[in-house]
Amino acid sequence: MSINKEYVPVADFYAGRSVFLTGVSGFLGKVILEKLLYSCKHINNVYVMIREKKGVSAEERFRDIINLPVFTRLKEERPEDLNKIIPVTGDLLAPNLGIEKSVEESFVNKVSVVLHSAATIKYNQQLDEALNNNLEGTRRVLELCQRMPRIRSFVHVSTAYSNMDREVIDEVVYPAPAALRDVYTSIKQHGVTDEKLIKKILNGKPNTYVFSKALAENMLVDQHGDIPTTIVRPSTVAAAMSDPLPGWVDNWFAATGIFHVTGSGNNRVIFGRKSNVLDIIPVDYVSNLIIVAAARKTQSKDIPVFNSCSSSCNPVNFGEIFMYLKEYYVTNKYHDAYPMLLFSRNKWIVNFLTFLLQMLPAKVADVYVRTKGQKPRLVVYNILVVFGRRKPSWLWNRLPRRMSAGSNPKGTHLCLF
Structure with missing residues (x-):
């Protein structure tokens, strides 16, 4: 099947749709939010999950976010579009994402696209904490998707380093580095302070961050069911x-x-x-790929994987x-x-x-x-x-096709590669 048959023109896909976005307080999440609103003019609403932090409410944190320079051009050209953003108090680490039932009911029947960019970026976090953030947090977002009757696309942001123990990293989900049940059994029996045991559990992965991200990818393969799911793997995300x-x-x-x-x-x-x-990749390259990757026309159960990297070409x-x-x-x-x-x-x-x-x-x-x-x-x-x-080699066979399919023929590129 050609790429043009697999994906819908980006602005057309998002027109009239509502999106649920995690990680909006992070560097990448802010750029995703701004680009969605700026380039997809007819998008309906964007529900952004924000947790309370140190006594500061989600609404207050949201106000601080939209006052950042990243939203300058939107404020100057179409300030009314900021009203499309609806903050949702939630927590990636809490059951049901910590979203109150009445709040979930207000958007669960409206959202058709979920973009999950929230994660811990602490490379050497305790194993149980890394798993709760990157694996179980992703599972909770997937469970939310499964409660959405209109869901059309779920994009999970992983990392290009989830398989950095390999010499060549293709756009596929590789076998899990460990059986999750065995990992949790070991944590329950021995805790997470024995460095030698943790190193053995990581099974060649350099830290708990990439280990938990690799397990999250495998969890999605096993449990995504009928949810059209895509994985985007950026390398080191840098300035726009x-x-x-x-x-x-x-x-x-x-x-x-x-x-x-x-x-x-x-x-x-x-x-x-x-x-x-x-391997460094500009943040706008990554955000654009995430937005474009969601615009799937088909309801295939296969999980497309996109490596968002620069070292193979530049x-x-x-x-x-x-x-x-x-x-x-x-x-x-x-x-x-x-x-x-x-x-x-x-x-x-x-x-x-x-x-x-x-x-x-x-x-x-x-x-x-x-x-x-x-x-x-x-x-x-x-x-x-x-x-x-290490010097792994990332393959990115999908990207050249996505470049032409995701670009606006008039020159204003929704997918800037």
């Missing part, structure tokens, strides 16, 4: 290429944090090789990235110290150089500011780039 604002980013996690502390001269040592490729290694960072930070005088970067795959050497080049100068600087009567501030940056250690 163009939408909603060129270069827009709202956090210091992952690539953003690494780039800043390195370009500013605060981090001088990285575990890995200069030639290691860092690879860039750490050495090249550092060259660009150094030029930018020095030219614009954003550096605290002159940028330099050493690479090693020996942990002892990395730790020694980190002490010599980062910790020791920082401590000396703190002693100096104490003599001036100022408050000392010791900041130690020790970047261990887990996802730069």
Whole structure:
């Protein structure tokens, strides 16, 4: 079947539909929400699940979110479309997502598309907590989909690193790294503090994050039933290429944090090789793919998988990235110290150089500011780039077809690749 028969033109698909979106407080979720409203003008409503946090209600958090620069063009051009957003108090970790029954009844018969981008991004979270977030949270969203009589599409955002223990990663769901029942039995019997046991359970996965994401993919294969389900696997999500604002980013996690502390001269040592490729993908590329991937015409029970990665078509290694960072930070005088970067795959050497080049100068600087009567501030940056250690190859056979199918012929691309 051709791609044009599998998928509907994006704006047409969303016209008159209502969407349920998770993860809207996150970097990717904000961009998805803005793009849905801006490019799909005739969308009905977008229900966004937001949890209460530190005594701040979901409604208050929502107001803070829509005041961010990401929504500037929507406010300037079509501010009335912001009224299409309906915040829903919920919690990924709670039974039934923590959504009150009366609230669920207000939208469950209206929603036909669910986009699930919420997840924990703590790479070394306790195993039981990672499973509750990434696996059980996804299961709870799937159960919500199963209560929606009009459901047409469910898109789950996984990660390109869910199978990074493989040399080649195709757009398929691979066998689970462990039997879930055995994992829970082990946790119940032995807890989650025995590092050797946890390493054995992870079965080659580098951390609990990718392990739980891999299990979530397998859970969807086993339990999605008649729900048309799609999995999107982004690699390291970075600042926007163009939408909603060129270069827009709202956090210091992952690539953003690494780039800043390195370009500013605060981090001088990285575990890995200069030639290691860092797979980074602009956030708007990912959000557009998620939106497009939902626009399925068929009700096939197969789960399409899309790898959203850059290294297969446009690879860039750490050495090249550092060259660009150094030029930018020095030219614009954003550096605290002159940028330099050493690479090693020996942990002892990395730790020694980190002490010599980062910790020791920082401590000396703190002693100096104490003599001036100022408050000392010791900041130690020790970047261990887990996802730069290996060099898997991601296949993305679906994307070239989706590019042409998801692009607006007039030039305003709904799917920007």
